[in-house]
Structure formats: C-alpha cells, structure tokens
Amino acid sequence: MILTEESVRNIEKKAARYPNKLSAILPAITIAYRQVGHLNAGVYREISRIIDVPYVEVAEAATFYTLFPKKPVGKYLIQVCHNISCALLGADSLVAYLEGKLGIKKGETTADGLFTIITVECLGSCATAPMMQINQDYYENLTREKVDKVLEELKAKT
Ligand code: FES
Incomplete structure (x- = not known):
C-alpha cells in the first residue's frame, strides 16, 4: 500500500459526494499527490480500487495534468x-x-533533495507575471531579489 489510511479515508469521503464516480478522480489524485509528492502506476491502481473506476481513467486524468509530477521531486517543487x-x-x-542559483537544470533536483525546477503552462496568474508556484503557493511579480528571499525562507524552514 502506498496511500496511508488517512488518505484512503479522505478519498472515500470525497468520492461519497459524487453521484458519478468518475468525478471523484481529480480530488482523489490531489489527495494522493499531497501525501506521496508525485504520482505513479501504483498510486493509480490504488485510487482505481478505492473509488471503483477503471485504472485507465485514473491514469488518463493524472497524465493529462502536468502539475502532478510523475516521478519523485524535491521537497519544494x-x-x-x-x-x-x-x-x-x-x-x-x-x-x-x-x-x-540552485546549480541544477530544469527537470533536475538539488543534491540535498530540497528543490526541483520545472516549467509549466499558464497558472492563471497572468496579470502578476512573471510568476511561479512552489508546492501550493504562488509567488508573483517576481524579481531576482524576490526569488532570493523566497529560496532563503524555504531553506530556513528545513
Ligand atoms: S502566462 Fe498566465 S500565469 Fe504565466
């Protein structure tokens, strides 16, 4: 089992809200991603079993959304x-x-496992460009100074 009992319970609770089981796939994927930090075939299989939908439906939804990494990433994505x-x-x-600044290329993770850099399509915050999302938080109207501050704050938290 990859998913914890708490994640399974949360997925079941979400799924109970939807008359059509397929509608529960995205909430389930989100719960799994927040727990595991990335998605993979094992996670798709477990979600498929928990909410009783075909594996392929879960895999299709997960792979459509680039915001869910499909391999392990740093603590801060x-x-x-x-x-x-x-x-x-x-x-x-x-x-x-x-x-x-981090000594890595796009798609890579720092040796200390803290940071992974990827590029993504529009995050819906165009009026505050340039911007980035780190885990669940948005950082907007970025300058190099702001980036320095954000990275320092995140490093200090670890
Ligand atoms: S272009 Fe829309 S958030 Fe960057």
Whole structure:
C-alpha cells in the first residue's frame, strides 16, 4: 500500500459526494499527490480500487495534468510558468537564474533533495507575471531579489 489510511479515508469521503464516480478522480489524485509528492502506476491502481473506476481513467486524468509530477521531486517543487505573459516578462531569464542559483537544470533536483525546477503552462496568474508556484503557493511579480528571499525562507524552514 502506498496511500496511508488517512488518505484512503479522505478519498472515500470525497468520492461519497459524487453521484458519478468518475468525478471523484481529480480530488482523489490531489489527495494522493499531497501525501506521496508525485504520482505513479501504483498510486493509480490504488485510487482505481478505492473509488471503483477503471485504472485507465485514473491514469488518463493524472497524465493529462502536468502539475502532478510523475516521478519523485524535491521537497519544494518550483513550477515556473513559461506561457505568454510570463514569457514576455522574463520567464526564461527567471528559469536561468534559478538554475544558476540552485546549480541544477530544469527537470533536475538539488543534491540535498530540497528543490526541483520545472516549467509549466499558464497558472492563471497572468496579470502578476512573471510568476511561479512552489508546492501550493504562488509567488508573483517576481524579481531576482524576490526569488532570493523566497529560496532563503524555504531553506530556513528545513
Ligand atoms: S502566462 Fe504565466 S500565469 Fe498566465
């Protein structure tokens, strides 16, 4: 078993709210992701069994959404939006700055397991570009100074 009893209970509780079981897939995926930190075939199988939907339905939904990583990532998953508004306001240079500062390339995780950098499509915060999401939090109107501060704060928490 990958999912904890608490996650299973939460998934069952969510699933009970939906007359159509398929509607419970995304909430279930979200619960699993928050517990495990990434998704994989084992997680899809468990969700499929818990809410009684075909495995393929869970896998299709999970793989459609790039915001759910499919392999282990760092404690802090840095998702930099590289869509049009953010691109126009320096998303590429933001990624390069993060890569230089953390000593990794996009898609990689720091040796201490703290940070992973990925780029993602629009996160719906175009008016505050450039922006990034780290785990569940948004960081907007980014400058290099703001990035430095955010990373320092996150490192201090560990
Ligand atoms: S383009 Fe970056 S949040 Fe929309």
